[in-house]
Amino acid sequence: MDEATLRLRLGSVIRAHREALDVSQDRFADVIEMHRAYYGSIERGSRNLTIATLSRVAAGLRVRPSQLLQEAGA
Template identity: 45%
Template sequence: MEGELQRRVGRNLRAYRQERGLSQEAFADVLDVHRTYMGGLERGERNLTLRSLEKLAAQLELDPLELLTERRER
């Protein structure tokens, strides 16, 4: 389905943010992005480049594949 990968990345970012107990704005600060960009990412509206995906993963100390892989419910 078109756009599913974008939505998956968004769901994963939201899950990592919620696990850390951070607001979208605080999480955007951690990732050094604007809060509205963060919201677009979480909603799956932003089409990330691979470079951007790598940058976000590095800032979260994750393998980039972790942002692309469907997470299991915890």
């Protein structure tokens, strides 16, 4: 799988988990102390995530980073 496809899939998985928590994008970004525009770019798959950022997002979603990657097909 190429990098762009992985980013898109990972963003989609992250969005699905956030929506399952019934939390808006803006509210979730506030909770994990991330700028809403930056967080939005993660969900759109236009941002390369560091391990630290992926961990921060995963903690907010109450899942392991490895679960998000597995669901994205990485």
